[in-house]
Amino acid sequence: MKYTEEYLFDINKVIENIPGIEELKGKDILITGATGLIGSAVSDILLTLNKECGYAMKLYLAGRNPEGVTKRFSDYEEGRDYHFIKYDATRTVTELISVDFIIHGASNADPVRISSEPVETMLANIMGLNGLLAAADKDRLQRLLYISSSEIYGVNESFEPYREESLGYVDILNPRSSYPSSKRAAETLCIAYAEEYKVDVLIVRPGHIYGPVIKLTDSRASAQFSVKAASGEAIVMKSLGEQLRSYCHVLDCASAILAVLINGENKNAYNISAKQAVVTIRQMAEEFAAAGGVDIVFDVPSDAERKSFNAMPCSALNSEKLEALGWKAVFDMKTGAEHTVRFLKEILGA
Numbered sequence: 001m002k003y004t005e006e007y008l009f010d011i012n013k014v015i016e017n018i019p020g021i022e023e024l025k026g027k028d029i030l031i032t033g034a035t036g037l038i039g040s041a042v043s044d045i046l047l048t049l050n051k052e053c054g055y056a057m058k059l060y061l062a063g064r065n066p067e068g069v070t071k072r073f074s075d076y077e078e079g080r081d082y083h084f085i086k087y088d089a090t091r092t093v094t095e096l097i098s099v100d101f102i103i104h105g106a107s108n109a110d111p112v113r114i115s116s117e118p119v120e121t122m123l124a125n126i127m128g129l130n131g132l133l134a135a136a137d138k139d140r141l142q143r144l145l146y147i148s149s150s151e152i153y154g155v156n157e158s159f160e161p162y163r164e165e166s167l168g169y170v171d172i173l174n175p176r177s178s179y180p181s182s183k184r185a186a187e188t189l190c191i192a193y194a195e196e197y198k199v200d201v202l203i204v205r206p207g208h209i210y211g212p213v214i215k216l217t218d219s220r221a222s223a224q225f226s227v228k229a230a231s232g233e234a235i236v237m238k239s240l241g242e243q244l245r246s247y248c249h250v251l252d253c254a255s256a257i258l259a260v261l262i263n264g265e266n267k268n269a270y271n272i273s274a275k276q277a278v279v280t281i282r283q284m285a286e287e288f289a290a291a292g293g294v295d296i297v298f299d300v301p302s303d304a305e306r307k308s309f310n311a312m313p314c315s316a317l318n319s320e321k322l323e324a325l326g327w328k329a330v331f332d333m334k335t336g337a338e339h340t341v342r343f344l345k346e347i348l349g350a
Contacts, residue, residue: 004346006339012052015048017330019262025055025057029060029100029103030062030099031061033105034069035061035063035068037211041250041253042105043059045254051081060082061082062086063087064086064087089106093132093135099141100141105147107128108125110218110219124182125185142200143200144201145261146202148204150208152187153168154169156314159314161278162317164270202261202265202268204256208248209248209249209250209253210222212340212344225284228288229291230344233294235285235297236297243280244279245278245314246315247284249331256270256272271318274329277333288341291338292341
């Protein structure tokens with residue numbers, strides 16, 4: 001990970017939009033999926049608050065191996081700036097987890113892996129959450145925030161942005177539904193623990209998240225488009241890109257998660273969407289193409305690629321409930337694409 005001046009500036013910019021952030025001072029916080037797209041951005045914000053603002057939080061970054069965490073957070077020192085916890089969502093948690101807050105973001109969100117590993121995807125989403133909730137020191141835990149997905153809404157017959165109470169159709173006999181179906185089940189499991197064991201839980205449903213900290217191997221369209229643009233290569237689209245989606249820069253998403261953690265209401269779900277970045281896939285591609293000065297070309301998708309496609313023609317989200325907490329997004333689609341491509345160009349040496 002290379003912490004560029006612009007990326008650090010952007011971190012401090014989104015921090016300004018987190019109401020009540022000072023409530024986290026001195027808290028112990030566990031982040032699972034800490035090297036993932038969303039989890040790593042959340043961790044970057046918290047690490048920055050400790051380093052630059054003296055928040056004195058004790059941060060536990062959970063992942064499958066310490067090498068991955070060390071590489072991702074290369075400007076920070078394990079044992080001083082954070083503590084590594086070995087965590088695999090497919091395995092049972094055997095030790096008591098005693099922290100003030102848990103942000104659970106460990107999940108397989110790569111479309112190709114979801115398509116090729118539907119069993120692992122489904123079990124990790126449900127078993128991983130249950131393991132955390134079962135192992136948490138419930139007398140100390142103030143709240144757990146679960147990072148779900150906009151895919152839980154299923155197929156919407158209209159093109160109106162989803163509100164939190166909306167629900168569409170998910171084809172449960174399609175193996176690609178392992179992701180939205182298990183995310184739905186995990187949300188219900190959160191509420192079940194809240195009712196039966198009085199755990200304070202919150203759920204966030206991010207839209208389509210993009211940004212500079214994507215992994216170069218990520219098969220999501222926004223990730224591939226941004227890498228192509230930064231590399232000076234034409235963006236290849238496998239459809240006309242007419243699907244309407246809520247895109248959100250990863251730092252905006254991370255700031256929204258922290259805003260909900262602090263200000264959200266127990267047993268509630270909150271959409272995460274930047275209303276200035278609700279665009280079609282084609283419009284998103286055009287912004288990345290413009291940022292990288294490259295062309296857009298069209299190609300026929302393979303059968304394997306078709307299997308990994310999100311079936312939702314509209315996955316736009318209504319963000320009014322989130323914004324009512326006092327949060328707002330920094331990035332529109334154009335600015336977010338430009339910052340992402342500039343970052344990736346520096347990383348790639350392009």
